[in-house]
Amino acid sequence: MSISKTYQPKEAEDKWYSYWLTHKFFRSVPDEREPYTIVIPPPNVTGVLHMGHMLNNTIQDVLIRRARMQGKNACWVPGTDHASIATEAKVVAMLKEQGISKKDLTREEFLKYAWEWKEKYGGIILDQLKKLGASCDWDRTRFTMEDDLSEAVIDTFIHLYKKGWIYRGVRMVNWDPQGKTAVSDEEVIRKEVNQKLYYIRYEIAGDQLPATSDENTDNSQLVTRNYLIIATTRPETIMADSAICINPNDPRYTHLKGRKAMIPLINREIPIIEDEYVEMEFGTGCLKVTPAHDLNDYQLGQKHHLEVIDILNDDGTLNEKAQILVGEDRFAARKKIAVLLEEAGSLEKVEDYKSQIGFSERTDAVIEPRLSMQWFCKMGEMAKPALGYVLDGEVKLIPDKFVNTYRHWMENVQDWCISRQLWWGQRIPAWYNEKGQWVVAKTEAEAKTEFEKAGIAYQSISQEEDVVDTWFSSWLWPISVFDGFKNPDGADINYYYPTNDLVTAPEILFFWVARMIMAGHEFRGKKPFTNVYLTGIVRDKLGRKMSKSLGNSPDPLGLIEKYGADGVRVGILLSSPAGNDLMFDESYCEQGRNFANKVWNAFRLVKGWSVDESLPFVNDKAVNWFSSRFSEALQEINDNFGQYRLSEALMATYKLVWDDFCAWYLEMVKPGYQQPIDQQTYKATVSFFEDILKLLHPFMPFLTEELWHDEIFGTRAEMDCCIVAKMPVFVEINPQVLQEVEAIKQVISGIRNIRNTKQISPKDALELNIRHNSVVDYPAYKEMICKLGNISEVSMVSEQVAGAAGFMVLTDEFYVPLNENIDVDAERERLQKELEYLHGFLKSVNAKLSNERFVQNAKPEIVENEQRKRADAEAKIKAIEENLNVLAG
RNA sequence: GGGAGCAUAGCUCAGCUGGUUCAGAGCAUCUGCCUUACAAGCAGAGGGUCACAGGUUCGAAUCCUGUUGCUCCCA
Numbered sequence: 012m013s014i015s016k017t018y019q020p021k022e023a024e025d026k027w028y029s030y031w032l033t034h035k036f037f038r039s040v041p042d043e044r045e046p047y048t049i050v051i052p053p054p055n056v057t058g059v060l061h062m063g064h065m066l067n068n069t070i071q072d073v074l075i076r077r078a079r080m081q082g083k084n085a086c087w088v089p090g091t092d093h094a095s096i097a098t099e100a101k102v103v104a105m106l107k108e109q110g111i112s113k114k115d116l117t118r119e120e121f122l123k124y125a126w127e128w129k130e131k132y133g134g135i136i137l138d139q140l141k142k143l144g145a146s147c148d149w150d151r152t153r154f155t156m157e158d159d160l161s162e163a164v165i166d167t168f169i170h171l172y173k174k175g176w177i178y179r180g181v182r183m184v185n186w187d188p189q190g191k192t193a194v195s196d197e198e199v200i201r202k203e204v205n206q207k208l209y210y211i212r213y214e215i216a217g218d219q220l221p222a223t224s225d226e227n228t229d230n231s232q233l234v235t236r237n238y239l240i241i242a243t244t245r246p247e248t249i250m251a252d253s254a255i256c257i258n259p260n261d262p263r264y265t266h267l268k269g270r271k272a273m274i275p276l277i278n279r280e281i282p283i284i285e286d287e288y289v290e291m292e293f294g295t296g297c298l299k300v301t302p303a304h305d306l307n308d309y310q311l312g313q314k315h316h317l318e319v320i321d322i323l324n325d326d327g328t329l330n331e332k333a334q335i336l337v338g339e340d341r342f343a344a345r346k347k348i349a350v351l352l353e354e355a356g357s358l359e360k361v362e363d364y365k366s367q368i369g370f371s372e373r374t375d376a377v378i379e380p381r382l383s384m385q386w387f388c389k390m391g392e393m394a395k396p397a398l399g400y401v402l403d404g405e406v407k408l409i410p411d412k413f414v415n416t417y418r419h420w421m422e423n424v425q426d427w428c429i430s431r432q433l434w435w436g437q438r439i440p441a442w443y444n445e446k447g448q449w450v451v452a453k454t455e456a457e458a459k460t461e462f463e464k465a466g467i468a469y470q471s472i473s474q475e476e477d478v479v480d481t482w483f484s485s486w487l488w489p490i491s492v493f494d495g496f497k498n499p500d501g502a503d504i505n506y507y508y509p510t511n512d513l514v515t516a517p518e519i520l521f522f523w524v525a526r527m528i529m530a531g532h533e534f535r536g537k538k539p540f541t542n543v544y545l546t547g548i549v550r551d552k553l554g555r556k557m558s559k560s561l562g563n564s565p566d567p568l569g570l571i572e573k574y575g576a577d578g579v580r581v582g583i584l585l586s587s588p589a590g591n592d593l594m595f596d597e598s599y600c601e602q603g604r605n606f607a608n609k610v611w612n613a614f615r616l617v618k619g620w621s622v623d624e625s626l627p628f629v630n631d632k633a634v635n636w637f638s639s640r641f642s643e644a645l646q647e648i649n650d651n652f653g654q655y656r657l658s659e660a661l662m663a664t665y666k667l668v669w670d671d672f673c674a675w676y677l678e679m680v681k682p683g684y685q686q687p688i689d690q691q692t693y694k695a696t697v698s699f700f701e702d703i704l705k706l707l708h709p710f711m712p713f714l715t716e717e718l719w720h721d722e723i724f725g726t727r728a729e730m731d732c733c734i735v736a737k738m739p740v741f742v743e744i745n746p747q748v749l750q751e752v753e754a755i756k757q758v759i760s761g762i763r764n765i766r767n768t769k770q771i772s773p774k775d776a777l778e779l780n781i782r783h784n785s786v787v788d789y790p791a792y793k794e795m796i797c798k799l800g801n802i803s804e805v806s807m808v809s810e811q812v813a814g815a816a817g818f819m820v821l822t823d824e825f826y827v828p829l830n831e832n833i834d835v836d837a838e839r840e841r842l843q844k845e846l847e848y849l850h851g852f853l854k855s856v857n858a859k860l861s862n863e864r865f866v867q868n869a870k871p872e873i874v875e876n877e878q879r880k881r882a883d884a885e886a887k888i889k890a891i892e893e894n895l896n897v898l899a900g
Numbered sequence: 901g902g903g904a905g906c907a908u909a910g911c912u913c914a915g916c917u918g919g920u921u922c923a924g925a926g927c928a929u930c931u932g933c934c935u936u937a938c939a940a941g942c943a944g945a946g947g948g949u950c951a952c953a954g955g956u957u958c959g960a961a962u963c964c965u966g967u968u969g970c971u972c973c974c975a
Binding site: 014016017018367412413415416419420423517518521548552554585586591592593594596598599601602604605606607608609611612613614615616617618619656658659662665666673674677681684685760763764766767768770772773774858859862863864865866867868869870873874876877880 | 914
């Protein structure tokens with residue numbers, strides 16, 4: 012292997028990814044091993060890799076690689092979803108560029124273009140995942156609109172319809188006038204927007220009101236005799252008004268009760284109704300009621316049996332029912348009607364106003380509440396068991412704070428509007444006769460039979476034009492990717508289902524995760540997965556969500572290019588506790604790259620060693636220590652993984668490698684320049700290194716695989732790869748050696764600190780005197796201390812040493828005699844300070860111990876601990892006082 | 901308006917059922933070092949009334965109440 016001074020990721024990444032692929036290491040087929048399964052949250056076929064995907068898929072890859080190395084049959088199923096609205100929009104845009112309008116195409120022609128588009132661009136995001144190192148079983152790649160999965164969707168629809176859980180009805184839906192389709196509540200993004208509040212005069216119809224002397228003179232502006240004023244953000248909808256509503260308790264408007272008002276410009280008469288729903292404080296206290304174009308107004312309209320006047324077309328332009336401004340877009344109409352009202356003298360004033368507006372997640376168009384005939388799926392029955400799985404802990408949400416949110420949603424769940432007015436998607440299996448009567452059936456032939464069974468006459472029948480919501484495919488994903496519908500007792504579904512972990516974003520907890528649990532229960536009688544790991548949102552370091560429009564999202568492939576896939580993986584994981592948003596900054600990737608380089612260089616060091624078999628084994632202490640330390644860290648890492656604390660597992664690994672292995676262990680055993688090393692140390696070190704590569708592999712697959720195949724580990728068989736190496740297992744740790752080396756490390760730090768403060772070069776050897784009171788066997792570590800501290804001579808003493816720089820570790824005293832005279836005053840001051848601190852410390856400990864209630868109430872081990880603290884502090888005080896005496900002497 | 905959550909070092913975060921593994925980690929900062937594995941580095945150091953105010957307790961970052969500020973979800 013060529014050993015460059017720094018790690019060069021590019022070559023290793025391409026080389027090993029294709030090696031893994033050709034040797035089928037990602038492939039999983041059912042066998043006798045324990046399965047470990049993850050289904051990918053299928054990215055949208057129109058998508059390109061963004062930072063959220065990077066985070067999400069890095070986590071999945073870490074989990075799946077670790078499971079694989081634990082000997083499980085690890086299966087990560089990749090795929091994409093067909094994203095009906097987004098894809099259809101893309102295809103429409105592409106056709107437009109070619110001068111083709113969707114209107115001029117038949118459904119079949121359009122779908123042909125759509126499939127072509129999918130074949131061409133739909134795989135991009137999956138290829139990008141490969142760059143990240145994702146070890147998906149690519150042979151299992153699925154797509155939500157492929158034949159088998161589509162059939163499952165249709166069968167599901169029919170199944171639920173037969174159960175009475177799917178119905179058709181008029182509802183106020185979220186209409187996307189750009190996509191020309193209904194979207195679900197979950198696909199509406201609310202944003203605060205600056206708007207205008209228009210104050211509009213409506214004449215009161217009929218006789219002039221009696222001229223009374225006003226009791227409410229302060230309100231006289233509003234309670235003018237022959238008109239009332241409403242405040243609205245949507246003046247273009249006044250033509251759709253059905254009523255004016257006032258609060259019956261509003262003293263300002265008692266005179267309006269039972270009267271009628273005239274809509275300005277079109278002079279249509281509408282009733283003035285009363286309802287406590289109207290907030291007296293808001294606007295003028297008079298509310299225009301527009302049932303066709305506002306959800307609340309719709310409900311109010313139902314209550315008061317008001318007329319529904321729909322003045323909008325499906326593209327958001329005004330229709331003939333508006334009478335004026337017909338054909339204008341709703342926003343253009345808003346501007347124009349303001350002018351018309353002004354001219355007519357009906358516009359009282361205009362104010363700035365902020366409010367929440369819904370936008371389509373897919374097209375970013377302003378959502379229009381609209382009444383239409385849609386298909387709905389009842390949620391009540393399915394929500395109950397789905398809630399149970401989570402409350403019982405059978406499905407775990409990580410972090411568990413999401414359980415509350417989940418419960419709240421499931422207890423207040425609304426029926427699911429599943430129809431979409433699109434072509435790209437699974438067409439709803441409903442059939443109509445020429446009278447608009449309908450049946451649900453899989454095929455035309457079956458539909459005819461259904462009609463006949465129902466005794467409904469038909470001449471010709473036609474299928475419903477709408478398709479189902481994409482999520483109506485995705486909720487089946489954990490079952491359908493294993494062909495659980497086509498082959499309910501198949502080997503795959505029986506082996507892999509329920510899956511183990513699902514990694515996804517909290518934003519889709521309800522409309523995807525919850526519904527998968529519903530589907531899992533309904534169709535398999537089992538949960539779809541055990542753990543749901545909810546990642547945070549990737550934000551920039553200013554805390555803003557990463558978005559295309561802000562341009563604050565780094566290009567993930569550019570990052571991989573710059574820092575290496577391993578560096579980026581480490582970078583993104585370092586700061587991503589589950590469920591917390593992560594403030595991403597490139598510097599994390601830099602840290603990741605630096606870490607990769609550290610491992611690389613540690614390897615260069617070991618690789619450069621030559622072995623001399625005649626040398627004695629002198630590093631037994633170091634080897635024993637690291638062996639124990641490794642096991643100790645392993646335990647911690649396993650524990651972190653067990654709790655899905657991936658960033659902490661990574662940090663523990665990072666510190667084990669960088670601090671314990673590189674900074675301490677390698678320095679302990681490293682021979683002098685161009686000196687050989689003894690055989691035993693070498694073997695132990697190479698073996699440690701191999702264990703470290705295994706531990707690192709899930710986080711840094713490429714670097715570790717690259718090093719794994721170096722000749723220092725001996726010759727490897729073709730299939731002997733780090734990706735399938737067995738994870739190290741815990742071995743007995745030796746607490747004594749761990750404790751002693753901890754003390755030795757402090758001694759060495761003490762020596763280095765003296766060098767630093769006294770400006771002594773690391774090259775100048777020093778002497779060390781130890782006056783020892785603790786149980787640490789310092790003489791046994793003489794070699795180690797000399798090597799790491801550049802100490803020429805260690806001697807044990809029984810008295811304080813005058814004229815030396817000193818420090819304490821535990822209760823032991825260390826003296827470094829210096830040639831130059833030490834600054835007695837400074838030294839005394841330092842000791843005085845420490846003494847002061849210790850006295851204060853002792854005082855607080857004594858206060859506790861002399862408190863009867865403490866001794867009585869506290870647990871015995873805590874009291875013991877306090878007693879030990881007292882003994883330690885007393886010993887230290889004694890030593891420092893002796894030292895001060897020596898200084899004085 | 902309803903619900904949930906957060907506030908600890910300059911930044912990002914750990915601190916489980918109150919008690920030296922209680923004030924921690926990584927990064928950043930500062931001071932020395934090009935010490936032949938690594939300057940993408942080495943050695944050392946300095947940073948915090950644990951948002952604020954009360955309370956419970958022998959003892960509170962940790963439990964309770966209130967205040968302030970922020971975030972998210974739902975309407």
